[in-house]
Amino acid sequence: MRATDVVGVLVVDDHAIVRRGLRAYLDSEPALKLLGEAVDGQDAVERLQQWRVTGARMPDVVLMDLQLPKMDGIEATRVVVRDHPEVKVVVLTSFGEAERVHAALAAGAAGYVLKDADPDEVATAIRAAATGEVHLDSAVARQLARRMAAPRTxxxxxxxxxxxxxxxxxxxxxxxxxxxxxxxxxxxxxxxxxxxxxxxxxxxxxxxxxxxxxxxxxxxxx
CATH class of the missing domain: 1.10.10.10 (Winged helix-like DNA-binding domain superfamily/Winged helix DNA-binding domain)
Structure with a gap:
């Protein structure tokens, strides 16, 4: 899609207060549009499938937490990327360990942002994913660099x-x-x-x- 297009977003998080905050933020961004919310990975997968069947507008980006009930964020990312390759997944989580980042990227995530990041970085990651780029939180990128420089045993x-x-x-x-x-x-x-x-x-x-x-x-x- 073009960088000037409005990006449709599906928010996946099991905490209502987090979804509410993201909803308010996305509503304040004219280039981003909240299309729906899901409370866990399974819910996200089912909503996407329902939208596909009914012909409704599919989100361009799924904003995915990792710590989710029923189906965790890594597995949900893998399913979304496999079944809906045109939909990009950006992980938004509290966990920045290198192994989680590697697992998310291996599952097909197009971005990884920590929940304590500046709101503008979330928007940057969403827009980057929608245009085919990969965005990593600066703290996550530093973590990966340190891990590569000093592997643990x-x-x-x-x-x-x-x-x-x-x-x-x-x-x-x-x-x-x-x-x-x-x-x-x-x-x-x-x-x-x-x-x-x-x-x-x-x-x-x-x-x-x-x-x-x-x-x-x-x-x-x-």
Whole structure:
């Protein structure tokens, strides 16, 4: 689309106060138009499909949170990009860890902005995505640069979520139980477990559990 066109936006966030703030901001921007809101990833996917079937105007950009119930933002991004390649996804989240950024970009996100960014940066990211560009929050870009300059190993290489899942693995939870506990999909839980095993160079959940005990992340069984 042209840079002068009005960009249609779908906001996806499970917090009503966040959606309200974004709604007010988008309404104040003449070049941006709020087309709808979704409360989780599954809701977003279903709304897009409904709009496609009814012939309604599709959003140019989906503003996607990552921490969502039912279907998290990474998986929802992957589905949106796969099923609606003309729709761009910009992640708007509180989490700036390099692993989350990599996962979002790998899923097809065209932008990544932190929620504490200046409102104008959100608009910049939306417009950039709509015109086929990729925009990264300046803090996120610095984080990636530091990560590339000094790669981490061992437990320090795990994201906050992966460390959390490592503890749950050590407590004996299966992927389904981890998914239920963290309100994510079982597929996402399985991916996290696989990723943390790879980073720690372990071949089994038992080895992961023993490592977590040895490192003091969980108490040894009595």
């Amino acid at each position: 061992g437990l320090s290489s795990l994201t906050t979520r992966e460390r959390e899942i490592l503890v749950l693995v050590a407590q004996g939870l299966c992927n389904r139980e981890i998914a239920e506990h963290l309100v994510i999909s079982e597929r996402t839980a399985r991916t996290h477990v696989s990723n943390l095993l790879g980073k720690l160079q372990l071949s089994s959940r038992t080895q992961a559990a023993l490592l977590a005990i040895r490192e003091g992340l969980v108490a040894p069984p009595t």
